[in-house]
Amino acid sequence: MEIMKFDAQKCSLCGICVEKCPFGALVIEEKGIVVDEKCRMCGLCVRQCPEKAIKFEQKANSFDKSKWKDFLIFVEQERGDIHPVAYELLGEARKMAKKVQFKVNCVIVGGAGTEENAKKLLAYGADKVYVYEDEGFEGFRADCYTDAVADCIAITKPSSVLIGATALGRSLAPRLSTRFHTGLTADCTTLDIKDNTDMVQIRPAFGGNIMAQIAITRSRPQFATVRYRVMDKALKVKQPSGEIVRCDIPAEMTKSAIEILSSRVIDKSKNIEDEDILVVAGRGVRNEKDVAMCQELADALGGQLAFTRPMVENGYGDTAHQIGLSGRTVRPKLIITCGVSGAIQFTSCMTGSECIVAINNDADAQIFNVAHYCIVDDLYQVVPQLTELVRKQKEE
């Protein structure tokens, strides 16, 4: 916990800090310079002040960080299986744990079958997996899940708790960090750890226009939620040595004010706007059979097939699957266009995509002006090969 201090004797009221503050958080008043609500502790003023009159001051605090050790990972379950983000958290935690000689423990909460899932984590190097299995944990209820994980935290006193930044994780994490009166960094994309066990937490801010490095230096545990699909998955270990710990569940732990009335599996057929991976068939894809070839690639990737307008006009798809001015605007993580020329009416509605791959045999096609990865080649050669590689990886 830091506070910003102004040394009135040194301050010449030159106003440089007021002018440089990106948030407009500093104002000159009669008694000197004051900080207001807009301050984000970016520290720009500290560096800019010619008189060195501004400094961060640590608030004296008797918190003993050395009493809090190891990583604890919250393992989310999704439809009876482990949500894959858990393996990524495990991989990331193991990398950091090595640097400071920590262990990596997991906590998993849920209904029947939870202990079976817990066992899967041992192969990926989890040291201890704390299991809270009870029919009362069937379905997510923020209050009793918080109680279960808080119980585990109280027992294990972890230095850091990592939680996937999913809908469930983002609901659970703030309750836990608040209960322990400590800090939480949401939606991290990079993590590291210092020798003093403080995590270096980096997250995008202001809609991804800037990155912020955040620290929790004076309290424990440090909570972080981490985005799905940004960290490396844990590798399997040769000789798993971890163990399962079944935890006691007192009756009041599963008592919730929240009553689940119904729960149903969501139909996976998402709109193409919500899809992470899209394969687009353009007019270079000549007939029904070839469209099926592109569909196979989309299926192997776990994404959806979309079309350019002429393809929809020719009856290969419906307008809900058309990208472009007269169709939908998309910004998936990955888009692979096959035989698409790249007319502006098409590209203007997909250039927000994170990774654009274009396959077209015409090197002058406009699509190559917007693609990150350009494949000037026959799509009939490239697409089946790629499908094959992706399938093989899945089988492994």
Next chain:
Amino acid sequence: MKIVVCMKQVPAGTKVDIDPETGAMKRLSGETRTNPYDLFALEAALSLREKTGGTVTVLTMGPPQAEEMMRDAYTMGADDAVILSDRKFAGADVLATSYALSQGIQVIGGADLIICGKQTTDGDTSQVGPAIAEHMGIPHAAWVAEIVDADEHAISVRQDLVSVSQVSKLPYPCLITVDKDMCVPRLPSYLLKCATKERPVRIIGFDDMPDHDLTRYGLIGSPTSVERMFAPPEIEKQVYLEGDAAQKAEELFTILTDKKIL
């Protein structure tokens, strides 16, 4: 039925310029707007009030200039507006912000239902809502996609978690955060604008708070600190893949695996 809606004024643009030489951040424009996600929260509250009766109070923690946002909320139909404003609240992170808001709710006499937006466009954490619920010791449901039912005792909401859609019933007092697009925010009404011109916007400071422990507010009460800000890494340059079709497919596969898309 007393509904409190938490709303925040945020910078109008999210574009931040970085000085290419020093790497320092340039000033954000001073223009502000209402956090767009909070308009869905306000709309949800207003349409609920039409059903169950009661009042809608808008609450914010921020500078006194937030009055502008509160006036807009009045023109949409809010009954009352309260700003928590004090230098001592400055520099608050999630823990301190949610604590101040939960204290503010006590000052205005509590609430049956608290509604927050999904997230803010500046803080962008989606944490403040659930954190308020924890401070107050009440249940919450986050990212609500639909209010299925509500009466004077409880509210039933639908949430879409990863792959299940769940309908839960929460007794009051409770808190929900609402997903965007769960409703269409109404337009401001000219009649209401005229009718509420004289309606005051209350400002509450540190001295009004039930808890006077300074270490729980503002910068001092914030366990997280920003160590530095920097420009995101450049978007990669264009890459042309080489070789025959098989090699290109292979190389693309490697790239996608490295980027963890696969």
